[in-house]
Amino acid sequence: MLVYHGSKKVVQKPNPNYNKSYRDFGNGFYLTISENKAKCYASSTKAKLGIISKYELETDDLRVLNLTDYPILSWLAILYNNRKPNKKRLRQNTLDYLNKNFYIDVKKYDVVIGYRCDDMWFSIVEAFFNNVISVDFINKLLIKNNENTEVVLLTDKAMNKLKFIGYEEVDNNLYYKNRYNNFKIEFSRYVKQLTDDDVDVLLKNNTVKKMINNFGICMSFACKYLGFNANEFFKLFASSKIAKEYANGNPKYIFGMSGVELAYEILIDLGFDPENVIEYELEKDINFWAGRIVAYLQYMHNYSFRYLAEIINLNLLLDHFEELSNQTLSSIDEYIFKNLVVFESKSRLQSRRKLVELSQTELAEKANINVRTLQQYEIKSKNINNASITNVIKLADALGCMIEDILEYISNKEDEEN
Secondary structure, three states: OEEEEEEOOOOOOOOOOOOOOOOOOOOOEEEEOOHHHHHHHHOOOOOOEEEEEEEEEOOOOOOEEEHHHOOHHHHHHHHHHHHOOOHHHOOHHHHHHHHHHOOOOHHHOOEEEEEOOOHHHHHHHHHHHOOOOOHHHHHHHHOOOHHHEEEEEOOHHHHHOEEEEEEEEEEHHHHHHHHHHHHHHHHHHHHOOOOHHHHHHHOOOHHHHHHHHHHHHHHHHHHHHOOOOHHHHHHHHHOOHHHHHHHOOOHHHHOOOOHHHHHHHHHHHOOOOOOOOOOOOOOOOHHHHHHHHHHHHHHHHOOOHHHHHHHOOHHHHHOOHHHHOOOOHHHHHHHHHHHOOOOOOOOHHHHHHHHOOOOHHHHHHHHOOOHHHHHHHHOOOOOHHHOOHHHHHHHHHHHOOOHHHOOOOOOHHHHHHO
């Protein structure tokens, strides 16, 4: 088995205590089967280069616990016992049931193979422990995500079966800035496979719900009490430093302040001196609705707020309030991108390329297609919707998105003609 480890240094002879006991499966040396994942884990802001160490692992004669062969509840039980979540926030009856019926003692094994739980994934797991989302929902998100599988060596015997075969330097300029965004693209890719009901359940997750609702309150307050219209305030917000932090899930802005405080913070950051409103009454009005929608679009599509402000006119969206207000966010999402988005002359392929900050030459090399062909798709002299499926898949993979994210929208008129 070929496995990888991402870090700041070459690791030729690891030991079982390399990682802390509160990691997913306790003390052990954590590896991944995905070279791309290892490069992301190796990247950081503290060094120009990261390192991925490469190994061959021989599992014969080792006691291997492959959790992908067990119910997802076994993984959740082990995760709970090692990650040490805040027990006060969790349903004790759920925890007791899991420990009694599904817990497996990993200390009896040399190697554990299971799903890696990033901090954002763990917020989903906590939602399950609190009976907010179902085990079926977690299955849908994790089971198909093979790249998220990690291999953990727990004993000296396992370490002796690991053969170091080399290392590779990782340019942080290519990987660190996309480390979080790659996760969001990946996460939204699986969410898109779910039904509207599943997505509505996802919004019960505290992090996502707070992020969306808080910006709705922010928008409503700015329009009602500070004298802005929705589109004007959204464009201002999108141009601020806070917009990027908000999109990246910075808890300072999502959990650390109310929507009202967020509105003031945005305006002060931009050099305004907003009036100090002492008495106010928050309402889930039309502007609250618009704010929630743009926050939802940012989260689901991983577009920057700046880009959304370029292609969506909120005042135009508000004209459709009566028509759309009773629909689910996912339905509104689909309607907006089919009917209200203004893409100007940019192709969706070009917009996605610029989003991940690749040049045309870099993308062409990464996707292994002719750079001239790429340019023709971007300026629409060639219709990417008529391109070979091979080229479209290669481009989508290189950009870390789904193929429908780079295909052009078909207008209602074109749809009727076809």
